[in-house]
Amino acid sequence: MRLIVQKFGGSSVANSERLLNVARIITDTYKTGNSVIAVVSAQGDTTDDLIEKAKEINPHASKREMDALLSTGEQISASLLAMAIESMGFPVISLNGRQCGFATDSNHSNARIKKVDTERLERELDKKNIVIVTGFQGVNRFDDITTLGRGGSDTSAVAIAAAMKADLCQIFTDVDGVYTADPRLVPSAQKLEEISFDEMLELASCGAQVLHNRSVEMAKKYNVKLEVCSSLERVPGTKVKEVTRMEKLLIKGVAKDDDVVRIAVIGLPDKPGIAFKIFSMLASKKINVDIILQSIGRDGTKDITFTVPIDSCDAALELLKAEQDVLRAHSIEVDTDVTKVSIVGAGMASNPGVAAKMFEALYEANINIQMISTSEIKISVLICKDQGVKAMNALSETFIK
Amino acid sequence: MRLIVQKFGGSSVANSERLLNVARIITDTYKTGNSVIAVVSAQGDTTDDLIEKAKEINPHASKREMDALLSTGEQISASLLAMAIESMGFPVISLNGRQCGFATDSNHSNARIKKVDTERLERELDKKNIVIVTGFQGVNRFDDITTLGRGGSDTSAVAIAAAMKADLCQIFTDVDGVYTADPRLVPSAQKLEEISFDEMLELASCGAQVLHNRSVEMAKKYNVKLEVCSSLERVPGTKVKEVTRMEKLLIKGVAKDDDVVRIAVIGLPDKPGIAFKIFSMLASKKINVDIILQSIGRDGTKDITFTVPIDSCDAALELLKAEQDVLRAHSIEVDTDVTKVSIVGAGMASNPGVAAKMFEALYEANINIQMISTSEIKISVLICKDQGVKAMNALSETFIK
Numbered sequence: 001m002r003l004i005v006q007k008f009g010g011s012s013v014a015n016s017e018r019l020l021n022v023a024r025i026i027t028d029t030y031k032t033g034n035s036v037i038a039v040v041s042a043q044g045d046t047t048d049d050l051i052e053k054a055k056e057i058n059p060h061a062s063k064r065e066m067d068a069l070l071s072t073g074e075q076i077s078a079s080l081l082a083m084a085i086e087s088m089g090f091p092v093i094s095l096n097g098r099q100c101g102f103a104t105d106s107n108h109s110n111a112r113i114k115k116v117d118t119e120r121l122e123r124e125l126d127k128k129n130i131v132i133v134t135g136f137q138g139v140n141r142f143d144d145i146t147t148l149g150r151g152g153s154d155t156s157a158v159a160i161a162a163a164m165k166a167d168l169c170q171i172f173t174d175v176d177g178v179y180t181a182d183p184r185l186v187p188s189a190q191k192l193e194e195i196s197f198d199e200m201l202e203l204a205s206c207g208a209q210v211l212h213n214r215s216v217e218m219a220k221k222y223n224v225k226l227e228v229c230s231s232l233e234r235v236p237g238t239k240v241k242e243v244t245r246m247e248k249l250l251i252k253g254v255a256k257d258d259d260v261v262r263i264a265v266i267g268l269p270d271k272p273g274i275a276f277k278i279f280s281m282l283a284s285k286k287i288n289v290d291i292i293l294q295s296i297g298r299d300g301t302k303d304i305t306f307t308v309p310i311d312s313c314d315a316a317l318e319l320l321k322a323e324q325d326v327l328r329a330h331s332i333e334v335d336t337d338v339t340k341v342s343i344v345g346a347g348m349a350s351n352p353g354v355a356a357k358m359f360e361a362l363y364e365a366n367i368n369i370q371m372i373s374t375s376e377i378k379i380s381v382l383i384c385k386d387q388g389v390k391a392m393n394a395l396s397e398t399f400i401k
Numbered sequence: 402m403r404l405i406v407q408k409f410g411g412s413s414v415a416n417s418e419r420l421l422n423v424a425r426i427i428t429d430t431y432k433t434g435n436s437v438i439a440v441v442s443a444q445g446d447t448t449d450d451l452i453e454k455a456k457e458i459n460p461h462a463s464k465r466e467m468d469a470l471l472s473t474g475e476q477i478s479a480s481l482l483a484m485a486i487e488s489m490g491f492p493v494i495s496l497n498g499r500q501c502g503f504a505t506d507s508n509h510s511n512a513r514i515k516k517v518d519t520e521r522l523e524r525e526l527d528k529k530n531i532v533i534v535t536g537f538q539g540v541n542r543f544d545d546i547t548t549l550g551r552g553g554s555d556t557s558a559v560a561i562a563a564a565m566k567a568d569l570c571q572i573f574t575d576v577d578g579v580y581t582a583d584p585r586l587v588p589s590a591q592k593l594e595e596i597s598f599d600e601m602l603e604l605a606s607c608g609a610q611v612l613h614n615r616s617v618e619m620a621k622k623y624n625v626k627l628e629v630c631s632s633l634e635r636v637p638g639t640k641v642k643e644v645t646r647m648e649k650l651l652i653k654g655v656a657k658d659d660d661v662v663r664i665a666v667i668g669l670p671d672k673p674g675i676a677f678k679i680f681s682m683l684a685s686k687k688i689n690v691d692i693i694l695q696s697i698g699r700d701g702t703k704d705i706t707f708t709v710p711i712d713s714c715d716a717a718l719e720l721l722k723a724e725q726d727v728l729r730a731h732s733i734e735v736d737t738d739v740t741k742v743s744i745v746g747a748g749m750a751s752n753p754g755v756a757a758k759m760f761e762a763l764y765e766a767n768i769n770i771q772m773i774s775t776s777e778i779k780i781s782v783l784i785c786k787d788q789g790v791k792a793m794n795a796l797s798e799t800f801i802k
Contacts (some may be wrong), residue, residue, distance in 0.1 A: 069476070079470035083470075
């Protein structure tokens with residue numbers, strides 16, 4: 001008998017009809033002799049609605065109370081889903097974050113899972129119950145409710161699969177798998193049968209929003225077999241594994257990340273330690289820097305250019321402007337009209353021609369490259385925002401089709 | 402320093418404006434040097450909306466899952482209220498049923514409180530926190546969420562006041578105290594300064610819906626000082642105590658209970674044990690019988706007439722009809738066109754003229770009495786339903802004005 005963990009996102013459980021559909025997926029899995037633990041998110045817009053309610057009362061509410069409030073969203077969907085399964089005549093029980101043993105740290109609104117105490121889960125599975133678990137939440141050592149941050153339900157599912165040594169962890173969404181690019185933007189995109197953890201991670205951090213990054217990291221660490229599949233269509237999804245079998249596709253994906261701005265610090269003195277100073281300063285404020293470029297400017301000065309997520313832009317600028325005199329920088333410039341387009345694929349490292357082929361494709365599409373960044377399994381370029389979709393299609397035509 | 406428990410019902414916390422109003426009542430109490438624990442119900446119609454959602458999915462959902470679902474209503478209002486108090490700059494924390502130590506039995510949807518473990522409550526009060534507590538809920542020994550049944554938040558508040566030996570337990574509602582009769586029906590009704598536990602209990606069981614009966618029973622048992630007051634107007638409420646000081650009002654209240662039907666078992670053999678047989682049968686099905694009347698019928702038979710709550714009527718009839726032959730009853734009759742009107746007051750027992758005065762008042766209002774029931778502190782009559790309000794006014798004019 002296999003143990004399967006299934007995770008259903010907010011749109012999959014948005015209303016009664018969809019809840020009953022999800023209940024059928026779960027009971028079909030159970031009927032064929034599997035043990036099933038299902039992890040659910042809050043219904044549709046519930047979380048946003050609760051945030052709205054809170055803001056109306058207090059725009060600066062404490063994170064502890066926000067967590068207590070938001071955790072109700074998953075409690076509602078979990079008990080409703082249990083009721084749907086009851087109506088089909090199957091044994092079922094819903095458990096909240098505390099009941100299913102999610103111990104986290106006290107970092108409210110973005111807590112890390114420290115341990116999953118599986119005692120209750122095992123007891124319920126022994127009783128042949130289907131177990132419905134609230135995603136996204138746990139309790140800290142003071143018994144206060146914590147949440148794992150947006151997309152945390154993926155992480156909940158993988159953490160349970162790891163702790164229970166599940167045979168498979170299925171992530172159900174409203175797409176039927178992982179595509180080489182967003183099919184709404186790139187018509188030539190193809191669905192992948194398999195993808196490796198590392199490729200999935202690069203795709204996620206390059207803007208592909210299929211799986212939450214922390215969940216992929218955790219799946220890689222504990223070697224949890226993941227599958228991304230659709231809750232609306234019963235078709236095979238995409239398997240995410242440690243090593244994938246050889247495929248003809250060298251490039252696994254083309255991704256675009258609009259959530260990025262370029263900051264340039266111009267006219268710095270050309271002496272050692274400047275870059276270190278800037279980036280340790282940003283790191284101390286927990287600002288993630290992505291692509292970095294250093295170039296020689298005029299008059300023996302140098303320029304340092306880098307990208308940060310949009311929501312860190314103000315904090316980064318404030319910091320840099322406060323230190324501008326100390327840094328002896330001539331000026332600080334910002335460009336928000338940029339996007340990062342990346343190609344991802346594990347085979348890339350041993351194929352030196354990939355970068356050249358990528359730049360050629362962009363040149364032929366008449367797209368100017370502002371910055372370049374490469375890793376073992378990815379190449380990213382920063383380009384003008386309005387050329388993002390064109391770039392994705394050009395790269396998909398070149399590498400995927 | 403005094404410890405005050407304040408309970409706010411669903412209409413008092415129905416929206417942001419009202420939550421902020423409640424936050425002001427709490428912080429005003431705190432500012433004058435009191436420790437405050439506030440118990441809240443779910444906002445407005447939240448509980449009904451959740452029940453509706455559940456019914457759409459499964460009209461026969463298990464009580465365990467219903468409790469898990471419904472408990473979210475109070476969790477939402479408790480955290481929102483805490484946020485409102487945070488916005489006013491006061492130290493505050495919200496606790497759910499589990500966190501504030503409500504241990505109950507496993508009778509889902511109508512659980513009894515077994516114990517309140519006050520450790521966390523005391524720790525938060527020591528930290529000078531205002532503590533917001535979710536009413537209506539607790540956990541059983543399996544760590545599953547239970548609810549106390551409708552109106553259970555009153556009971557939660559009194560249970561905390563008893564366990565913490567609070568100096569006062571204030572129940573805030575949308576009326577400003579306990580009236581001698583429902584002022585919407587009876588213009589001559591007056592607000593009471595004080596009422597005894599026993600009188601309050603009789604009033605509640607006679608249809609006055611100010612306080613939940615279990616909460617009054619518990620307050621009497623643990624001698625918790627209760628006060629019923631308005632969350633909308635800052636005026637003195639009504640104190641509920643063990644013994645009230647002498648007042649000129651002999652009758653503390655006039656109440657009407659429409660939730661009643663009269664059942665008559667006609668033509669029973671006139672021999673011992675028949676009444677015992679009928680009522681032990683009804684008791685075995687947990688059907689509460691109120692007024693009972695036994696009369697001699699024709700031909701040496703007798704009739705037994707009694708009242709039951711409307712929602713027990715079908716069950717009672719089914720039971721009686723199944724046993725009709727065994728009982729050798731001639732027929733079974735039902736009358737739903739009845740209401741029970743009562744006068745309540747502790748001074749009644751030592752004032753033999755009260756009953757006569759009551760019957761006279763009803764006679765002069767041309768109201769026919771079908772059944773009569775008396776206790777130490779109350780007299781109830783069963784009359785035609787459409788004469789209920791007229792009877793209340795006649796009795797209020799006679800005894801209160």
